[in-house]
Amino acid sequence: MRLISERVFGRCGIQAALGALLALLALQPLVAQNRGIIGLRQVALADAGAASRPVAGPVFAENARLANGLDRAELSFDLSAPVKAGSFVLAAPDRIVVELPQVEFEAAPPEGPHRARHPHAAARAPGGLVASYRFGLFAPGKSRIVIDLSAPARVLRAAAVSSPAGTRLVVSLARMDRAAFLAAAHNALAAQQAATADDPPAPGVVAAAVSGLPVVVIDPGHGGIDSGAMVRGLVEKNIVFDFAKELAGKLRASGHYKVVMTRDSDVFVALGDRVKIARDAGASLFVSVHADTISDAASVSGATVYTCSEHASDAEAARTAEKENQADAVAGVESKDEDNGVSDILFDLTRQETRTYSHVFARTLVNYWQVAARLNKNPERSAGFRVLKAPDVPSVLIELGYLSNAADGAALNSPGWRDATTSRVAAAIDAFFTAKGSLPAKANTAPPTAEALDTTPTGMVK
Numbered sequence: 001m002r003l004i005s006e007r008v009f010g011r012c013g014i015q016a017a018l019g020a021l022l023a024l025l026a027l028q029p030l031v032a033q034n035r036g037i038i039g040l041r042q043v044a045l046a047d048a049g050a051a052s053r054p055v056a057g058p059v060f061a062e063n064a065r066l067a068n069g070l071d072r073a074e075l076s077f078d079l080s081a082p083v084k085a086g087s088f089v090l091a092a093p094d095r096i097v098v099e100l101p102q103v104e105f106e107a108a109p110p111e112g113p114h115r116a117r118h119p120h121a122a123a124r125a126p127g128g129l130v131a132s133y134r135f136g137l138f139a140p141g142k143s144r145i146v147i148d149l150s151a152p153a154r155v156l157r158a159a160a161v162s163s164p165a166g167t168r169l170v171v172s173l174a175r176m177d178r179a180a181f182l183a184a185a186h187n188a189l190a191a192q193q194a195a196t197a198d199d200p201p202a203p204g205v206v207a208a209a210v211s212g213l214p215v216v217v218i219d220p221g222h223g224g225i226d227s228g229a230m231v232r233g234l235v236e237k238n239i240v241f242d243f244a245k246e247l248a249g250k251l252r253a254s255g256h257y258k259v260v261m262t263r264d265s266d267v268f269v270a271l272g273d274r275v276k277i278a279r280d281a282g283a284s285l286f287v288s289v290h291a292d293t294i295s296d297a298a299s300v301s302g303a304t305v306y307t308c309s310e311h312a313s314d315a316e317a318a319r320t321a322e323k324e325n326q327a328d329a330v331a332g333v334e335s336k337d338e339d340n341g342v343s344d345i346l347f348d349l350t351r352q353e354t355r356t357y358s359h360v361f362a363r364t365l366v367n368y369w370q371v372a373a374r375l376n377k378n379p380e381r382s383a384g385f386r387v388l389k390a391p392d393v394p395s396v397l398i399e400l401g402y403l404s405n406a407a408d409g410a411a412l413n414s415p416g417w418r419d420a421t422t423s424r425v426a427a428a429i430d431a432f433f434t435a436k437g438s439l440p441a442k443a444n445t446a447p448p449t450a451e452a453l454d455t456t457p458t459g460m461v462k
């Protein structure tokens with residue numbers, strides 16, 4: 001293995017304080033709000049979920065309705081055909097998760113003041129048992145409705161109900177006491193963890209690990225039921241996916257790397273699974289792509305590159321990590337830590353080396369990025385991002401800019417900006433691997449220290 005001598009970087013673990021903040025923040029509804037009826041169309045394309053049964057063709061659903069009392073609540077959708085639904089509860093934050101066959105949520109009809117501004121929007125429902133809810137694709141073959149609760153509740157019914165008037169998906173909830181709710185959540189969590197304990201790596205990931213080329217994992221944030229930030233029609237999960245796909249294409253075209261994307265469609269991937277994909281692939285670099293937003297500070301702009309640290313570099317970094325770490329809670333998944341599976345001494349050495357390389361790449365990326373696009377005034381920061389936790393994979397998270405800033409929002413949505421910036425990121429990755437000696441193109445015998453690897457791009461204007 002590669003060794004370094006510096007012991008300057010602290011441990012990065014999941015912190016109790018972050019967990020508590022996550023629990024609080026996950027109860028905040030997403031950007032779009034809806035106080036009335038949401039119209040939507042729901043298409044069941046395939047029926048691969050465990051909680052589903054075969055259907056002959058697409059199933060359409062529309063007209064979400066919510067009756068939201070303090071002790072009872074009912075959420076329903078009109079269906080064109082029955083589908084089978086399952087459900088379970090999760091605590092801290094308290095949620096109900098309804099599992100369905102794969103559905104494709106479409107935007108509401110344009111008329112009406114209360115329609116959802118985005119098909120994956122959370123709908124806020126203040127005052128009753130249901131605090132808010134959201135719906136979308138969870139995994140290929142599976143969709144979910146996630147209901148945030150304002151008080152502990154159990155599912156009385158989650159099923160398709162047919163009558164002469166038609167078929168409806170009905171989710172009925174009743175308030176329950178806290179102890180019984182926690183017991184139900186505990187059982188659900190145990191069942192969920194048992195079901196996912198030994199997921200094998202995907203075939204493409206294994207192929208990457210044995211290819212002989214450096215493996216670069218590109219991680220478009222969010223996806224499926226988790227839209228990420230949403231501002232003025234800009235949706236983070238779509239913007240970062242377009243960016244990641246273009247970057248992956250350029251890296252593949254270079255022939256220098258095996259490139260793995262943590263998702264190649266609009267699907268939810270848990271934070272721990274993103275880390276697992278990188279480790280299973282034997283990744284030499286992990287780049288997570290996100291777009292930030294900040295309320296009441298529209299002037300804040302520019303890209304920021306984050307690395308993982310136990311203590312956040314500043315309050316803004318801590319806020320960003322807390323927000324990005326919510327992704328699992330948004331989709332109704334309990335976060336779990338990966339077992340690193342190596343002995344302590346080896347683990348420490350590996351992790352220190354990983355930290356150094358992560359910082360080196362962050363510095364390199366900032367230097368290359370500023371040639372083409374705007375940087376935040378403090379572009380290198382660190383905080384406890386769950387997705388950057390792999391102890392043996394140098395990992396950074398780039399926030400491309402702020403959707404809450406008009407200029408950034410326009411840039412991030414522009415093909416010209418995307419072309420220029422993905423080229424700079426690809427060039428930064430080339431510089432990083434060339435300096436490490438992993439690429440033969442440019443001879444570089446310098447040892448892999450931060451100074452030696454802090455390459456400055458040609459054409460850079462200071």
Ligand SMILES: [Zn+2]
Nearest residue numbers: 221228290291
């Ligand atoms: Zn994000």
